[in-house]
Amino acid sequence: MELVAWNKSLETGHPIVDGQHKNLFAMINNLHTSIQEGHPNLVLIETMEKLSAYVETHFKTEEELMISHHYEQYAEHKLEHDNLREQSLKLIKLFGMHKVDLTATVSQFLSDWLKHHISGNDIAMIKWLRENAIVDSKG
Numbered sequence: 001m002e003l004v005a006w007n008k009s010l011e012t013g014h015p016i017v018d019g020q021h022k023n024l025f026a027m028i029n030n031l032h033t034s035i036q037e038g039h040p041n042l043v044l045i046e047t048m049e050k051l052s053a054y055v056e057t058h059f060k061t062e063e064e065l066m067i068s069h070h071y072e073q074y075a076e077h078k079l080e081h082d083n084l085r086e087q088s089l090k091l092i093k094l095f096g097m098h099k100v101d102l103t104a105t106v107s108q109f110l111s112d113w114l115k116h117h118i119s120g121n122d123i124a125m126i127k128w129l130r131e132n133a134i135v136d137s138k139g
């Protein structure tokens with residue numbers, strides 16, 4: 001069963017960012033299913049690593065967007081990204097060392113984090129960019 005479904009209330013209005021968010025949800029669902037189906041650790045760690053690499057691509061996209069438009073909340077937003085980067089690395093490392101089990105709590109945490117971050121930070125960021133940079137630049 002799907003853990004998270006993207007819905008209109010999570011739409012930022014930026015096609016690239018929204019496309020990446022949809023991909024992230026699909027990957028989190030995939031991880032969740034793999035955990036629930038009891039896939040071997042080797043498969044789970046690969047899935048986690050792929051997800052983490054895609055999260056990095058996505059964070060970079062947003063951070064470059066914020067930097068190029070001199071977004072006023074950049075530092076706060078980047079801090080949230082950095083916290084998740086750090087937690088993911090720690091988790092992958094501990095899991096690789098067999099110190100923690102990957103359970104549905106992990107996919108649940110990721111999906112909650114993403115929904116919370118999108119509705120709180122990403123939507124506000126794209127709104128600001130539209131009002132202060134993108135719209136202005138169109139004259």
Ligand SMILES: [Fe+2]
Nearest residue numbers: 062117121122
């Ligand atoms: Fe973000």
